[in-house]
Amino acid sequence: xxxxxxxxxxxxxxxxxxxxxxxxxxxxxxxxxxxxxxxxxxxxxxxxxxxxxxxxxxxxxxxxxxxxxxxxxxxx
Numbered sequence: 001x002x003x004x005x006x007x008x009x010x011x012x013x014x015x016x017x018x019x020x021x022x023x024x025x026x027x028x029x030x031x032x033x034x035x036x037x038x039x040x041x042x043x044x045x046x047x048x049x050x051x052x053x054x055x056x057x058x059x060x061x062x063x064x065x066x067x068x069x070x071x072x073x074x075x076x
Contacts, residue, residue, distance in 0.1 A: 001039040002061045002068075005030070008052040023047040 009019050009030075016030045023044060032038035040048065042056070049059045057063070 001065050002036055003033055003040070004054075004059055004061060005048060006034040008054070008059070009034075012052065019048075019051065022051050 005019075009016070014022075016034070017027045020027045020030045024047070025044060029038065029040075029044075033040055040060070045056045045060055049056045052059065
């Protein structure tokens with residue numbers, strides 16, 4: 001799932017380790033989210049959104065991800 005975690009983290013001047021510590025996960029979890037290899041749980045998405053003063057919807061690009069998911073299920 002696409003997120004804005006890397007963009008928001010770098011804009012905030014945080015390292016992956018610093019962000020991981022703030023949201024109580026491993027650095028590997030942050031790396032995996034940034035590489036779109038792992039989708040954060042709702043609670044983790046909420047914690048991340050709070051760090052960046054944004055919404056879960058914006059952080060997780062929910063509109064865009066929903067369009068991509070819907071496109072997979074369209075019948076031509």
